[in-house]
Amino acid sequence: MSQPTFRFLDQSLDGSGSAESFRAGEARWRWLARGILEIVPDADTDLPAAIISVGVHGDETVPVRLIDQWLAQLLTQVQTIRRPMLIVLANPDAVCIGKRFVKHNMNRLFCLPAASAPDDKTGTYDDENSRAVDIMQAVQRFVAAYPAGMHFDLHSTIKPSDQDRFAVVPVDCQGRDLTALKNWLRLFAVDAWVQNISPAAAFSSFTAGLGYLSATVELGQVSSLDEPIERFLSLLPALDRLAFDEEEQSRHAMSGFQVIDEIIRPEGEFELCLQDFVNFRSLTAGTLIASANGGASGGANGGADGHEWRIEQTGDALLFLNAQVPAGHRAGLVIRQR
Numbered sequence: 001m002s003q004p005t006f007r008f009l010d011q012s013l014d015g016s017g018s019a020e021s022f023r024a025g026e027a028r029w030r031w032l033a034r035g036i037l038e039i040v041p042d043a044d045t046d047l048p049a050a051i052i053s054v055g056v057h058g059d060e061t062v063p064v065r066l067i068d069q070w071l072a073q074l075l076t077q078v079q080t081i082r083r084p085m086l087i088v089l090a091n092p093d094a095v096c097i098g099k100r101f102v103k104h105n106m107n108r109l110f111c112l113p114a115a116s117a118p119d120d121k122t123g124t125y126d127d128e129n130s131r132a133v134d135i136m137q138a139v140q141r142f143v144a145a146y147p148a149g150m151h152f153d154l155h156s157t158i159k160p161s162d163q164d165r166f167a168v169v170p171v172d173c174q175g176r177d178l179t180a181l182k183n184w185l186r187l188f189a190v191d192a193w194v195q196n197i198s199p200a201a202a203f204s205s206f207t208a209g210l211g212y213l214s215a216t217v218e219l220g221q222v223s224s225l226d227e228p229i230e231r232f233l234s235l236l237p238a239l240d241r242l243a244f245d246e247e248e249q250s251r252h253a254m255s256g257f258q259v260i261d262e263i264i265r266p267e268g269e270f271e272l273c274l275q276d277f278v279n280f281r282s283l284t285a286g287t288l289i290a291s292a293n294g295g296a297s298g299g300a301n302g303g304a305d306g307h308e309w310r311i312e313q314t315g316d317a318l319l320f321l322n323a324q325v326p327a328g329h330r331a332g333l334v335i336r337q338r
Contacts, residue, residue, distance in 0.1 A: 007068075056155065062156040094128075139210070150214065167193045169194065178213060180213065256338035272332075282314070
């Protein structure tokens, strides 16, 4: 197998790498499909595999460019790649246009019923649904070959946060031994991790349901599509360690949080009442978060018409607050430090 010119980002966007394979780092690099790259060591290994995904949201370009640069460097390294890896650029069409998504938020499609459902308006299946199905099938085949593993779904955000880099761990990981996952998160300089309590159709939730230790990792706040990635390059050595099996115990401080409630947007009028929302910022008991149709007050959770959502306990905080979601979708998480 000859080694072609390799450009992960360019070839993921234009599909030119599909069906190609080559060898580097004593491993086989093989394009499984557009934007889906499998790297398998030549030597047998009992190391947990790793899935690294980027570009689930097409306007979050920092993780995409970071992994592109890492893979270009990994190709030239002299060390031996020891860990099976699946690298996924999830939504190349959205990346091409610099938008969060084309028609549907892909991070709500990673369950077969959601991805297999036709568009509500047209009754047809769109490319993002089909793409989510293709990714899930590729992941299922990878997990069948490597049943033990970890998944890091990398994102960035324009929202300010009191914890610059944080991770959300799916509910299916609850009760599992998270020691290895949390140590890798520390090696990635993650400042806080959050245990979710509800099922979701996010990519990391799908892989957690297959038995992997998974996390959605927010690398930090960015302000534009062409944000310089220099401040993120410190992650490259940790990614190398992941590939080369050079794990070390990290002393990076990382706080733990628990989701205590979800705010699900109801049908009808819905208004967020916090003007200057910041992820992880502590709030006082009674703080009004949101209201539906201006009705009677209530606790943090709700969903019926005539309801208000308020902070129940001083010190609780919010995550991913967003009124611009369809009815029935999550408009925010209420979190509490563990």
